[in-house]
Amino acid sequence: xxxxxxxxxxxxxVTGASKGIGAAVAIALAADGWNVGVxxxxxxxxxxxxxxxxxxxxDVADANGVADELISKLEQEFGPVLALVNNxxxxxxxxxxxxxxxxxxxxxxxxxxxxFRMTRRAMRPMLKARFGRVINVASVVGPRANAGQAxxxxxxxxLIGMTKTVAAEVAKRGVTVNAVxxxxxxxxxxxxxxxxxxxxxxAKRVGTPEEVAAAVRFLASDDAGYVTGSTLFVxxxxxx
Amino acid sequence: MPETVTxxxxxxxxxxxxxxxGPEAEDIKLESTFEELxxxxxxxxxxxxxxxxxxGVKLKGEDVGKIKTVGDAVDLVxxxxx
Numbered sequence: 508x509x510x511x512x513x514x515x516x517x518x519x520x521v522t523g524a525s526k527g528i529g530a531a532v533a534i535a536l537a538a539d540g541w542n543v544g545v546x547x548x549x550x551x552x553x554x555x556x557x558x559x560x561x562x563x564x565x566d567v568a569d570a571n572g573v574a575d576e577l578i579s580k581l582e583q584e585f586g587p588v589l590a591l592v593n594n595x596x597x598x599x600x601x602x603x604x605x606x607x608x609x610x611x612x613x614x615x616x617x618x619x620x621x622x623f624r625m626t627r628r629a630m631r632p633m634l635k636a637r638f639g640r641v642i643n644v645a646s647v648v649g650p651r652a653n654a655g656q657a658x659x660x661x662x663x664x665x666l667i668g669m670t671k672t673v674a675a676e677v678a679k680r681g682v683t684v685n686a687v688x689x690x691x692x693x694x695x696x697x698x699x700x701x702x703x704x705x706x707x708x709x710a711k712r713v714g715t716p717e718e719v720a721a722a723v724r725f726l727a728s729d730d731a732g733y734v735t736g737s738t739l740f741v742x743x744x745x746x747x
Numbered sequence: 748m749p750e751t752v753t754x755x756x757x758x759x760x761x762x763x764x765x766x767x768x769g770p771e772a773e774d775i776k777l778e779s780t781f782e783e784l785x786x787x788x789x790x791x792x793x794x795x796x797x798x799x800x801x802x803g804v805k806l807k808g809e810d811v812g813k814i815k816t817v818g819d820a821v822d823l824v825x826x827x828x829x
Contacts, residue, residue: 634793676789 510732511638511681513540516586519640519727520577522546522567522625523595527694528644531716532592535724542585546577546595567595567621568613574621574628587632590640590727593622593666598696603657611658618662619669626673630682639682640727643670644719647690647742663688667738674736683735685726689719690742710743752802752828757821764797765790765817777818784817794820802828 519536523529524545537543548566563580565573578588596618599610626641633639648656649663667686674684691697691704692714705711722741725731740746758777766772768790775784781791788811795806804827814820 631796634789634796679789680793 512729517589518542518581518585519590520544520581520588521592521594528716528719529594531720532723535720539724544581568616574624578628587636588629589633589636589638591625591629592642592723593625594644598659600655602655614658615662619665622666633682634680637681641684642723642726643686645686645688647688647745671736678735686738687722688738688740690745692716692719708743708745714743752825754821754825757824760801761820764794778816780816798824804828
C-alpha cells in the first residue's frame with residue numbers, strides 16, 4: 508500500500524524564513540512545487556525577498572493564537588497547509604549557573620513550545636487530507652553537549668522527542684514528522700563562532716543553508732513517505 | 748452551525764465520520780463500542796475535530812477518554828450543544 512501523493516494545492520509554511528536556513532528551505536520547497544508561506548517576526552523585507560510567496564507576520568512565541576492566524580491566512584490564500592517546517596529559533600547563551608529565567612523561557616518558548624503549537628494546529632488539515640509533512644529544525648546541540656546553551660540544548664532535544672511521539676500518533680494517516688539536525692551552518696546565528704569549532708567537524712568546513720534545505724526538501728517529498736520519527740543529521744560528520 | 752442540534756443529526760455526522768476510519772456502515776450501531784469497531788484514539792481525536800467544525804462543540808481529550816460507545820458520543824455532543 509503506497510502513500511497518497513502530495514495534493515496539487517498543497518501549501519508549506521516555513522517559520523523564521525526571513526534569512527538563513529529558513530529562507531533556503533522556503534526556496535527549495537518552492538522549487539519543488541509547493542506553495543510557500545514564509546513566517547517572519549522582525550524582517551519583513553527579508554521574508555518577502557525569500558521567494559515569490561506570501562509573507563505572514565507573527566511571533567511564533569506568542570501564545571495568543573498566532574499558529575491559527577498564520578495557518579488560516581495561508582489556507583485562505585493558497586490551500587491547505589500540508590507541510591510545516593518549524594524553523595524559527597533563537598539563542599540566548601549563558602552558562603547555566605548564570606542563566607536567568609527570562610533567557611531560559613525565551614529560548615524554550617520560541618524553539619520548542621511554538622513548534623508544538625504550530626504542529627497541533629497544522630495537524631487538522633493534514634489529517635483531513637491524509638497527507639502531511641512536519642519537519643522540525645533541531646540541532647546537533649541537544650543530542651550532544653554545548654557549554655553555554657543549556658536552554659537551546661533542552662529545546663532542541665525536546666523537539667527531537669516531540670518529533671518521535673507525534674510521528675507515532677499520526678503515522679497511519681499518511682502524515683510524517685521528522686527532524687533535521689544541522690551542525691555548524693554558515694548563518695548569522697553562527698557568524699561569531701571561532702574557526703576552532705571546525706576541530707570537531709570531520710568534514711572540516713561549515714555547512715550551507717542550502718545543504719540543510721536539501722534534507723528538508725527530501726523529507727517533505729513524496730519519496731520520503733515511509734520516513735517518520737527520524738532525525739536526519741546534516742553536520743559534516745560531527746555526530747558520527 | 749445548525750440552530751438546533753438533534754440526536755438524529757449528530758448520529759448522522761458521527762456515522763459519516765466513522766465510516767471514513769474503516770468500520771463498515773452496517774456495523775455501526777449506537778451500542779457499538781469504539782473498541783469493537785477498531786476506532787482508536789486518533790480516530791476519536793479526528794471525530795472531535797469534525798464535531799467542532801460542525802457544531803462548535805469542543806471535546807477535550809479527557810471527554811473523549813470517557814466515551815465508550817457510538818451512543819455515548821452522540822449523547823455527549825447533544826448535551827454540550829444544548
